[in-house]
Amino acid sequence: MSSRGFVMEGIKMEIRKATINDVKDISRIYALSWKFAYKGIIPKAFLDELKEDHWELAFIDWIKDKVLNVQILFENGKPIGCVAYGKSRDQSLPNFGEIVSLYLLPEYFGKGYGNKILDFALSDLKESGYESIYLWVLKDNQRGRRFYEKNGLRCSNDEYILEIMGEKLIDVRYVYSYKSCTQ
Secondary structure, three states, rough: OOEEEEOOOOEEEEEOOOOOHHHHHHHHHHHHHHHOEEEOOOOOOHHHHHOOOHHHHHHHHHOOOOOOOEEEEOOEEEEEEEEEEEEEOOOOOOOOOOEEEEEHHHOOOOOEEEEEEEHHHHHHHHHHHOOOEEEEOOOHHHHHHHHHOOOEEEEEEEEEEEEEEOEEEEEEEEEEEEOOOOO
């Protein structure tokens, strides 16, 4: 899927495929979003030390090697959000698509921008032939969980434990089936 432009409440928006030139903006969006959204969930020391360039190398590799589809969302030319998705990384779900991450600058939370970029990723994954997709959400991230549930994803109760600075965190899997949803 190529770029998509739209107007939301009189504001010019665009979602387009990210390039290597966008990785600095993408990494900044991720870092600022993490610091806001995961406050009280992820260890404070980790968030305090998190640098805006933390994800730059990963995104350079993902974009250059076409490991993931990475789309960036602009408002009046300003980068405000990003989504990364592709083929499932979970070997037990080989026919699924996966949304690896979706982040917005904190000042854009709750304004409908997340819905637009999620819809773009879901549409692109459907066009790529996936009948179902999944993503992981921190179990304690109630705002994120409500967002995905409102957009038709359902918690499967699959859990994945990760560790940050010695603290165990739990991700829960959310699943979306194109068969059970009308798009």
